[in-house]
């Protein structure tokens with residue numbers, strides 16, 4: 001059932017809701033293994049700043065687009081108490097025995113027709129009271145498609161710091177919002193090599 005002993009240890013810690021234990025466990029892993037589960041392993045300090053920034057913005061819910069295993073989302077949920085929902089492509093892969101374990105419930109894009117209500121349904125709400133997160137997302141066209149659908153006011157982008165040598169689209173510091181009124185509010189390191197940036201629209 002478990003792919004390796006790390007996945008097994010993760011199961012024990014996540015069952016116990018021990019998010020600090022999960023972060024500690026990640027310190028023992030080599031980089032290539034780490035990114036199999038999660039591209040960004042946040043620091044405790046960064047989680048506190050995320051918490052206060054979400055509070056400042058009046059946001060208690062997040063929709064993470066391209067969340068992968070959802071482990072970062074699980075850590076955010078457990079550590080700061082935000083409700084975090086995930087969205088992925090390719091249900092058949094994520095529900096197959098080859099995929100890694102998912103740590104949050106995944107929604108899958110409705111490839112027949114996507115409308116704004118679909119994003120709200122993923123977050124169990126009829127409002128636009130959730131922020132939209134892209135962590136190590138790498139599909140600029142899809143990013144713009146989601147932006148057109150999203151009628152909320154907070155977009156969060158996580159990705160490599162400049163000079164790390166990894167490409168993401170959107171990049172955290174220079175996301176292209178096509179002049180649609182989005183402005184960067186703040187950014188800081190979420191881990192040693194990664195940046196989290198908050199964009200808002202008034």
Ligand SMILES: C[S@@+](CC[C@H](N)C(=O)[O-])C[C@H]1O[C@@H](n2cnc3c(N)ncnc32)[C@H](O)[C@@H]1O
Nearest residue numbers: 038039065066067068087088089135136139142
């Ligand atoms: C590099 S992975 C990052 C996964 C995770 N966010 C992390 O940081 O570990 C990018 C993810 O985006 C997903 N993805 C790509 N295009 C997407 C789309 N149009 N809608 C939702 N997810 C998408 C991929 O399936 C993949 O899991």
